[in-house]
Amino acid sequence: MPELPEVECLVNALKPVLTGAIVEDIIFHRSDLRDPLPQEEFNHALKGQRISSLGRRGKYMIWTTESDSALFHLGMSGRFHLEETLPPKCKHTHVVFKVKSPKQKKAYLHYIDPRRFGRMGFHAGLDFEKHSFVSNLGLEPLADTGGSSLVKSLFKQSRDCSQAIKVFLMDASRLVGVGNIYASEALFRAKIHPQRSAKSLSKQEFVILVAQIQETLKSAIEAGGTTLKDYLHPEGKNGSFQFELKVYGRVGKPCINCRLPLEQMRQVGRSTFFCPSCQPNE
């Protein structure tokens, strides 16, 4: 499920329950995700500890205790689900965190991930940004209000880059959080063809593109994210941004601007959706 807005919504939903909560137990049903889960470290360093803060870096959710950090990535199909009791384990529940919140309420946080592309990491210390999961990540699209330093950095990186702009945007070492849905959506809103080379964009086009990326991500966060197949919200609610998608998944349907049919193509193995008329390939 996750691009930046979905992870942001997850963190916001979990904050009230987990901030200040004690991790009483961690139950591992299986540890063979994309990387082996850090079972030893979690048991040794997290159990019995109080979660002092929750945050996000790119598509990673970060927990910190008094002295350590834990990093979580949802892959393609991962989600967290909160329960008041320990329900019977389902096929794809890989880890359950039993926590006691400050209000003395017990909660069970399930990590469910059919495809097992998700990952969890442990970092001894509060300087989680040194962990290899996040140490090479690029800029946060929403950290820069107004976006002028973002424009500056991306424009500079783009000058000698012949990559297609959509692929360029999805490269997390430049810019984090923009995945396959929001890359197509932001490019449509900026009226830029996904296949144009990064270096073919003018400074002014980057100004527009960055603004549209920020707008798209902010709207998606307000809508609670995009829910396609999987539940997003830990209490089981869906996001609603799928109803505001203008191009993603709408191949053959009329463009909301010009009414011509939207098209789909493949870039680096991923589907791209666009309007050939509103997003001219100059």
Added chain:
DNA sequence: CTGAGCACCTGAGGGC
């Protein structure tokens, strides 16, 4: 160095 391709894994949906 770059960029394309593929691998990782399961499930859903379409065509026959």
Added chain:
DNA sequence: TGCCCTCAGGTGCTCA
């Protein structure tokens, strides 16, 4: 009904 194919919100490795 069932089989086979393709596709899916991400990332990181290998190879040219």
